[in-house]
Amino acid sequence: MPELPEVEVVRLGLAPAVTGATISGVEVFDTRALTRHGGDASDFEARLRGRRMLGAARRGKFLWMPLAPPAGHAAGAGADEALVAHLGMSGQLLLRAPGADDGRHLRVRVGLEHPEHGELRVDFVDQRTFGSLAIDELVPTSDGAAGGYGAAAPLVPSQVAHISRDPLDEAFDDAAFAARLARKHTAIKRVLLDQTVLSGVGNIYADEALWAARIHPETAASALSTRAVGRLLAQVRAVFEKALVEGGTSFDAQYVNVNGEAGYFAHSLNAYGRGGEPCPRCTTVITRVPFGGRSSHFCPRCQRKK
DNA sequence: GGAATAACCTGGATGC
């Protein structure tokens, strides 16, 4: 499932291929992939064709490619729009050669002409159709810092503006995060999944970070000490960084990088998906409990509820 | 305004 590390792996793969590339063609095969786009498929195709991509940026699980203004606009003007992508649960952005097989679940195809790499294809493939692409205007960031990872300008797509920065972002404010936690009386896991508080964390990394920080997922956020909040943030960052090194977490081929390769972090999971197995730290059986229509995995001994 | 829940969606796994 694409969470921050998986999206960052995709961004790192896309950046060299899309930066400086001109969009030569767009084909929408399934309009459900445009649920976040303000117009219809023909609008999407017409507004993209001929535009030049200026890079690849990310905040949390959102990815965007800033677009140079269309021909006819003032030369040298900066990007004011971006192609925004969210992978949802099963979305993939795949770099393919022009004649490559489409495979299954191809929703949108974007043809590129790159000055160095020549003709390329970016395919948006999505089995469960929770992911989407959209063209969105760029708006100034509220704190004046760069929009996100890989973004040079203090701009962010309007539909991403309400998302908090992620903990790997240099502009992430630890003190502000702790202050927000102190005002939240709901379960800490629910807060970790709230992208307006902290972005990039999904069910897998929430369970892993809480296990590493020895915090019970149902502990009220406001009940955490300053020390515990610091420990949790450190573990979120550590888990993200380790997953990045290992190429992300792949389950049943739902996540692959731009070249279609799976990540290896699933082998390093300590709690998520290990219900009924011994805790790697104390050998107590990992518990799996329903959590808001999903599952939480934790060690009842290492992560005691206070 | 904060918190909780339902809905969206597809395909693999499981049970009968």
Add this chain to the structure above:
DNA sequence: TGCATCCAGGTTATTC
């Protein structure tokens, strides 16, 4: 073998 049901989960709209 075939069918029905369950499960996975990110985001958003709705409800309380």
